[in-house]
Amino acid sequence: MKTRSLFLFSHLAIGCYFLPLMLIMPLSGALHIWGVAEDQEKTEAFRVEAIVPATDQESFFREQFKKQSIDFDFEYIKSSKSDFIFRPTSRTHYVATQEGSQLIFTKVTPNLNRRLMELHKGHGPQLMRRLEMIFGIALIFVALSGVWLAVSSKGYRKVTLISFSVGLVTILVCLI
Numbered sequence: 001m002k003t004r005s006l007f008l009f010s011h012l013a014i015g016c017y018f019l020p021l022m023l024i025m026p027l028s029g030a031l032h033i034w035g036v037a038e039d040q041e042k043t044e045a046f047r048v049e050a051i052v053p054a055t056d057q058e059s060f061f062r063e064q065f066k067k068q069s070i071d072f073d074f075e076y077i078k079s080s081k082s083d084f085i086f087r088p089t090s091r092t093h094y095v096a097t098q099e100g101s102q103l104i105f106t107k108v109t110p111n112l113n114r115r116l117m118e119l120h121k122g123h124g125p126q127l128m129r130r131l132e133m134i135f136g137i138a139l140i141f142v143a144l145s146g147v148w149l150a151v152s153s154k155g156y157r158k159v160t161l162i163s164f165s166v167g168l169v170t171i172l173v174c175l176i
Contacts, residue, residue: 061086
């Protein structure tokens with residue numbers, strides 16, 4: 001396969017595979033910038049008399065859910081001061097808050113826009129986080145291969161170079 005054909009095929013295949021993410025990321029970002037609500041419904045689920053241990057927190061919290069007969073699985077815990085967020089937060093999840101000797105568990109149900117933003121910020125399942133890392137590299141490849149394919153074609157060379165130059169100047173002006 002010739003180099004141009006290989007680049008074209010790779011550009012097409014990788015671009016189409018990642019197209020859903022290429023749509024979700026700017027869509028969620030634009031909705032956020034436009035101020036479209038990223039709501040979530042919060043409901044107190046239960047309270048327990050307990051202090052979160054400094055070590056083995058995952059086992060501690062899994063036991064608390066088990067004691068309440070709540071079938072809830074989380075991948076990891078993000079803690080900050082007195083709050084413990086059970087990720088991924090791109091779906092219904094819980095937050096535990098330490099208030100004195102009480103531990104308050106809140107069930108959080110995000111709306112679709114909030115779920116998309118959580119994915120956008122990398123707060124989704126581990127598989128999605130890995131996919132987003134690969135997506136970053138793939139997006140660079142798709143963009144550069146698209147530019148290379150266009151520049152290597154006489155009919156698209158001028159418009160490509162002009163468009164790239166205007167885009168670059170726009171970004172540089174925004175950085176000033």
